[in-house]
Amino acid sequence: MNLVLLTPSEIDAQGNVVLVDRRHEHLTSVLRVDPGQTVRIGVIDGPRGTATVEQVNGERIELRCTLETETPPRPAVDLLLALPRPKVLRRLWAQLAALGVDRIVLTNAARVERHYFDTHVLSPSCYEPLLLEGLQQARDTRVPRVSIHRRFRVLVEDELDALCPGGLRVAAHPSANGSIAPALTARPASRVVLAVGPEGGWTGFELDLLAAHGFGRISAGPRTLRTDTAVIALLALAHEVLRAPNREP
Amino acid sequence: MNLVLLTPSEIDAQGNVVLVDRRHEHLTSVLRVDPGQTVRIGVIDGPRGTATVEQVNGERIELRCTLETETPPRPAVDLLLALPRPKVLRRLWAQLAALGVDRIVLTNAARVERHYFDTHVLSPSCYEPLLLEGLQQARDTRVPRVSIHRRFRVLVEDELDALCPGGLRVAAHPSANGSIAPALTARPASRVVLAVGPEGGWTGFELDLLAAHGFGRISAGPRTLRTDTAVIALLALAHEVLRAPNREP
Numbered sequence: 001m002n003l004v005l006l007t008p009s010e011i012d013a014q015g016n017v018v019l020v021d022r023r024h025e026h027l028t029s030v031l032r033v034d035p036g037q038t039v040r041i042g043v044i045d046g047p048r049g050t051a052t053v054e055q056v057n058g059e060r061i062e063l064r065c066t067l068e069t070e071t072p073p074r075p076a077v078d079l080l081l082a083l084p085r086p087k088v089l090r091r092l093w094a095q096l097a098a099l100g101v102d103r104i105v106l107t108n109a110a111r112v113e114r115h116y117f118d119t120h121v122l123s124p125s126c127y128e129p130l131l132l133e134g135l136q137q138a139r140d141t142r143v144p145r146v147s148i149h150r151r152f153r154v155l156v157e158d159e160l161d162a163l164c165p166g167g168l169r170v171a172a173h174p175s176a177n178g179s180i181a182p183a184l185t186a187r188p189a190s191r192v193v194l195a196v197g198p199e200g201g202w203t204g205f206e207l208d209l210l211a212a213h214g215f216g217r218i219s220a221g222p223r224t225l226r227t228d229t230a231v232i233a234l235l236a237l238a239h240e241v242l243r244a245p246n247r248e249p
Numbered sequence: 250m251n252l253v254l255l256t257p258s259e260i261d262a263q264g265n266v267v268l269v270d271r272r273h274e275h276l277t278s279v280l281r282v283d284p285g286q287t288v289r290i291g292v293i294d295g296p297r298g299t300a301t302v303e304q305v306n307g308e309r310i311e312l313r314c315t316l317e318t319e320t321p322p323r324p325a326v327d328l329l330l331a332l333p334r335p336k337v338l339r340r341l342w343a344q345l346a347a348l349g350v351d352r353i354v355l356t357n358a359a360r361v362e363r364h365y366f367d368t369h370v371l372s373p374s375c376y377e378p379l380l381l382e383g384l385q386q387a388r389d390t391r392v393p394r395v396s397i398h399r400r401f402r403v404l405v406e407d408e409l410d411a412l413c414p415g416g417l418r419v420a421a422h423p424s425a426n427g428s429i430a431p432a433l434t435a436r437p438a439s440r441v442v443l444a445v446g447p448e449g450g451w452t453g454f455e456l457d458l459l460a461a462h463g464f465g466r467i468s469a470g471p472r473t474l475r476t477d478t479a480v481i482a483l484l485a486l487a488h489e490v491l492r493a494p495n496r497e498p
């Protein structure tokens with residue numbers, strides 16, 4: 001936990017917060033803070049800041065917060081992801097939030113098994129704490145916005161433009177040749193919408209539908225990766241090319 | 250399993266192989282192959298090829314192999330990794346092999362806990378099957394070479410030049426500014442040696458020792474990532490910049 005996330009309502013008018021939960025435990029057992037020390041904090045979907053430890057004991061910790069004036073911008077990458085196996089998705093939530101994703105758009109696809117939709121891993125009570133864990137790791141406050149779509153075609157044809165307007169759209173497919181960098185050079189944009197298929201890949205119909213809606217085809221390289229590895233690799237590459245100072249020739 | 254790996258001794262002089270183990274199960278239950286079909290195969294640390302299914306039943310499958318003449322080159326990236334928690338390392342083995350690493354050099358560091366060295370996750374009987382799983386995913390035959398080092402200083406001062414000769418050396422550190430791409434532009438090389446520290450980071454002494462032995466400092470971006478996420482992100486970035494056609498100006 002490189003930053004302690006707080007809800008806006010936890011901070012009183014004087015900037016004071018009392019923590020009694022896992023965050024208290026983390027600050028006392030892992031960081032072993034003493035009165036007078038400062039820790040990094042952030043308000044969920046609000047500004048970051050620092051807090052001074054006022055009082056601490058075995059049950060509670062009192063912090064006095066000083067917040068920055070600006071809220072960090074939302075990450076410049078959206079992820080359209082064919083719903084992975086529950087076990088894989090469970091591991092991905094925190095990593096997606098840490099890497100930086102604005103919208104996580106989970107979708108059905110021909111090679112997604114139906115029962116994947118029945119898992120508790122898709123319930124906010126499961127994934128919200130994992131998203132916060134990832135944000136606290138990466139020192140961000142912007143919670144990814146999650147939506148779940150059972151009809152791929154309806155999503156791509158009718159909903160996606162509103163969910164993810166603008167930006168470079170790319171669909172990952174193992175047999176594709178190009179990578180994200182040349183795609184962004186060819187079509188400069190300040191955001192990327194990255195589509196990653198199911199373990200067995202997108203079908204021809206799905207690739208065609210994505211292409212018809214502006215998704216160029218890219219790969220994470222010549223090696224075929226597991227979905228979870230590929231998603232992390234591609235998000236890292238997307239952020240890297242968006243950051244590159246001279247990517248627009 | 251996108252490629253079935255075989256040991257050289259499994260193939261007889263006529264190119265025939267009989268499989269009775271998990272590979273038989275995978276070919277019959279997952280890929281549901283029939284006689285006459287071809288499957289992708291590879292010889293461990295040898296060439297790739299294809300095999301025709303000659304006979305198949307509930308107990309055994311007979312393949313006739315045709316191998317390519319060339320063995321794929323070893324990956325152009327070595328990883329120097331401070332030993333992570335056993336649970337994290339267990340998840341990483343297959344992903345490292347899939348992403349492509351020549352040498353996996355695991356090392357002690359000030360912020361590595363001693364008991365991490367006692368785990369069975371460091372025994373070849375645990376990690377070799379996981380490395381093969383990753384290679385079969387990525388269609389590679391080159392098994393990463395693993396070595397384990399309990400003395401960081403001895404490793405960096407006396408052993409590393411022989412283990413990882415040449416190549417661009419970079420050490421990942423969250424507070425560093427640059428990424429791999431400009432480092433490789435500044436010092437063109439055909440290989441990369443990537444050093445990734447423990448969860449708590451390298452110490453000043455360790456960073457200085459790495460710097461004295463040619464490691465430039467880079468990061469995977471402004472967000473602090475968990476070790477396993479960072480390793481995947483950085484390996485993807487390293488391979489991407491090594492592949493880029495015009496990386497040497």
